Amino acid sequence: MSSAVIPRPIPVALLGLGGVGKAILSQLLSPPLSAQFQLVLIANSRQSLSLPLPAAPITPANFQSILEKHGAPLNLTSVISVLSTHPDAPGIFIDSTGTDVIPAMYPQILSMGVHVVTPNKKGFSSSEALYKAIAEKSFPNTPSFVYGESTVGAGLPIIQTLKDLVATGDEIEKIEGVFSGTLSYIFNEFSKPEGGDVKFSEVVKVAKDKGYTEPDPRDDLSGTDVARKLSILSRLVPTAPALPEGYTSIPTQSLVPDVLSNASTKEEYLERLEEGDEFFANVRKEAKKEGQVVRYVGVIDVKSGKVEAKLGKYPADHAFATALKGSDNIISFTTKRYSPRPLIIQGAGAGADVTAMGVTSDMVKIYERLAVSRI
Amino acid sequence: MSSAVIPRPIPVALLGLGGVGKAILSQLLSPPLSAQFQLVLIANSRQSLSLPLPAAPITPANFQSILEKHGAPLNLTSVISVLSTHPDAPGIFIDSTGTDVIPAMYPQILSMGVHVVTPNKKGFSSSEALYKAIAEKSFPNTPSFVYGESTVGAGLPIIQTLKDLVATGDEIEKIEGVFSGTLSYIFNEFSKPEGGDVKFSEVVKVAKDKGYTEPDPRDDLSGTDVARKLSILSRLVPTAPALPEGYTSIPTQSLVPDVLSNASTKEEYLERLEEGDEFFANVRKEAKKEGQVVRYVGVIDVKSGKVEAKLGKYPADHAFATALKGSDNIISFTTKRYSPRPLIIQGAGAGADVTAMGVTSDMVKIYERLAVSRI
Numbered sequence: 001m002s003s004a005v006i007p008r009p010i011p012v013a014l015l016g017l018g019g020v021g022k023a024i025l026s027q028l029l030s031p032p033l034s035a036q037f038q039l040v041l042i043a044n045s046r047q048s049l050s051l052p053l054p055a056a057p058i059t060p061a062n063f064q065s066i067l068e069k070h071g072a073p074l075n076l077t078s079v080i081s082v083l084s085t086h087p088d089a090p091g092i093f094i095d096s097t098g099t100d101v102i103p104a105m106y107p108q109i110l111s112m113g114v115h116v117v118t119p120n121k122k123g124f125s126s127s128e129a130l131y132k133a134i135a136e137k138s139f140p141n142t143p144s145f146v147y148g149e150s151t152v153g154a155g156l157p158i159i160q161t162l163k164d165l166v167a168t169g170d171e172i173e174k175i176e177g178v179f180s181g182t183l184s185y186i187f188n189e190f191s192k193p194e195g196g197d198v199k200f201s202e203v204v205k206v207a208k209d210k211g212y213t214e215p216d217p218r219d220d221l222s223g224t225d226v227a228r229k230l231s232i233l234s235r236l237v238p239t240a241p242a243l244p245e246g247y248t249s250i251p252t253q254s255l256v257p258d259v260l261s262n263a264s265t266k267e268e269y270l271e272r273l274e275e276g277d278e279f280f281a282n283v284r285k286e287a288k289k290e291g292q293v294v295r296y297v298g299v300i301d302v303k304s305g306k307v308e309a310k311l312g313k314y315p316a317d318h319a320f321a322t323a324l325k326g327s328d329n330i331i332s333f334t335t336k337r338y339s340p341r342p343l344i345i346q347g348a349g350a351g352a353d354v355t356a357m358g359v360t361s362d363m364v365k366i367y368e369r370l371a372v373s374r375i
Numbered sequence: 376m377s378s379a380v381i382p383r384p385i386p387v388a389l390l391g392l393g394g395v396g397k398a399i400l401s402q403l404l405s406p407p408l409s410a411q412f413q414l415v416l417i418a419n420s421r422q423s424l425s426l427p428l429p430a431a432p433i434t435p436a437n438f439q440s441i442l443e444k445h446g447a448p449l450n451l452t453s454v455i456s457v458l459s460t461h462p463d464a465p466g467i468f469i470d471s472t473g474t475d476v477i478p479a480m481y482p483q484i485l486s487m488g489v490h491v492v493t494p495n496k497k498g499f500s501s502s503e504a505l506y507k508a509i510a511e512k513s514f515p516n517t518p519s520f521v522y523g524e525s526t527v528g529a530g531l532p533i534i535q536t537l538k539d540l541v542a543t544g545d546e547i548e549k550i551e552g553v554f555s556g557t558l559s560y561i562f563n564e565f566s567k568p569e570g571g572d573v574k575f576s577e578v579v580k581v582a583k584d585k586g587y588t589e590p591d592p593r594d595d596l597s598g599t600d601v602a603r604k605l606s607i608l609s610r611l612v613p614t615a616p617a618l619p620e621g622y623t624s625i626p627t628q629s630l631v632p633d634v635l636s637n638a639s640t641k642e643e644y645l646e647r648l649e650e651g652d653e654f655f656a657n658v659r660k661e662a663k664k665e666g667q668v669v670r671y672v673g674v675i676d677v678k679s680g681k682v683e684a685k686l687g688k689y690p691a692d693h694a695f696a697t698a699l700k701g702s703d704n705i706i707s708f709t710t711k712r713y714s715p716r717p718l719i720i721q722g723a724g725a726g727a728d729v730t731a732m733g734v735t736s737d738m739v740k741i742y743e744r745l746a747v748s749r750i
Contacts, residue, residue, distance in 0.1 A: 166407075168735040
């Protein structure tokens, strides 16, 4: 058997060490990824640590304390420079932060020849100006790749599938789905095909207690997260409407009822949550009358040119009613080829491990795309 | 805006011009693929035609008659040589035939630096010796890629998703699904959650009349097609049992009842089809008693080391009972990360356009993987 041609590991810097960042670190330090990528730097918002360490290697167990003890103040310019001047350059910059500061720098990072992989939705879902600047500085306009599979559906192959459909000449007619793990859980519990009278406020509180919501549940209930995901997908569909201001250009139904919109703190909002129960009970009652359930969905309807995030009603035997459990996402693509029956992808759309997997699978794609030129 | 860096088109030879081959041709001659790939040869089992033609270009409408009229006798050695010596080499060899002659040549084709993309299951599902020879001559052991996304689930992203799970360090526990569009249709009609007493023989005849089955329905009902797909997926799971003889190493339940196994021709088989009805009616009755439906499934159970193609019973509210319609495939991956709720992919798993899409999406992957070195 001929010996394998193994390209050199690709240097990687990981910024952001929250839940997802830690899971990325853990995957990158384990086989099979540990043979393909070489972590040269990790950083949180304040400090960075160059690797490898002169002493023992870092591990998922010890990196936090070593960073705190031996880290240098974070300097983004020098992080990028490490990746672009490394002997095995170009390297990969992982933005696992939630800020919009770093996405604003993607064009600069890419134009220095560095690749970008990120679960951060901000760069792809904000202004069209930033989106275009990122596109202009990345493949196929330059040799630098920028990938964000885990910005929609975490590790589920949503973005790659949409790209494949478009790249092979299919025509997208409609993309429809439950895009928020938090709102999936809340409505799967609140509105079941078989009925039930649980209060909306109770379901939200359980979801918060289980850690399914953001610290302030209004961040999920505002629908903003769903609108951002719709913005990211829309921009991959050549015939979808333009979104000059990104997610804010998308009509988005907020689930914070009018009666609670004047709550100034999350504490006050959570205390007064029952005041919104009547609104949701009525929505559920109306749906039930028609044999339907209530779900918070995102819809990209290419034919009518409408992109919306909203409460929708679905028949009790619809996949959005029956197939969903827990905090699963479900996304259906109706296309010229996949119609009348759509292509459907379903599964956990949130969680540190699966979100990290979306990031590392993008990295494997870059690895394979560079491999031929690095052999 | 900087001008796009556009790599030169990749030369392509397409062998096999049946339903899928024609759909591949049609996609390759249309945007966006027509800018990335240059068809340099098409061939059926007898004749080949070098392209471009000195006169008018070929189209999906005229290629058949031009090939018949101006084609030269097919010479496989010279086809491979065209792709390996082209000024824009290495090219892509598309095997859209159903034979096992060409798959036996993949190692040779790959070792001449040519890439292989195919919807033909034979190469990946036969002996381990051939499978290993193909692997040895392809990436990452050589710079030649070999892809077969459409060998399982046609255009559905089944193989890429499984590769991503494995490549990012997930552990596959179980893969389970309805892998045959034909058997999906037959059992969706025969065994419905709400019941019904249609005869098995009638459903098979309707399926044959609609063109959902092979000309001899026993080719679908033997389970061989499902076993081949299980073999292809198993080989991508490092911890799955070895299959020295490929699909024939997999226990496979045939749906040609014992009473009909002595039918010597497909005509005799179709005439005597009702003789098997009692067997299937009993299976359905047993399932119904337990509130279940009958489906023909493939299962790769990594924990128990079992790979099987068989009739299975599923609760009336299971996704295999409720979510399936028409000839959809549904495949669920239960992994360390995706459990207890699996990652599910569903949609048309057969048909010329979607099968061709699986082929052309593989080609796009090769295009992108070569692009960096071709800029």
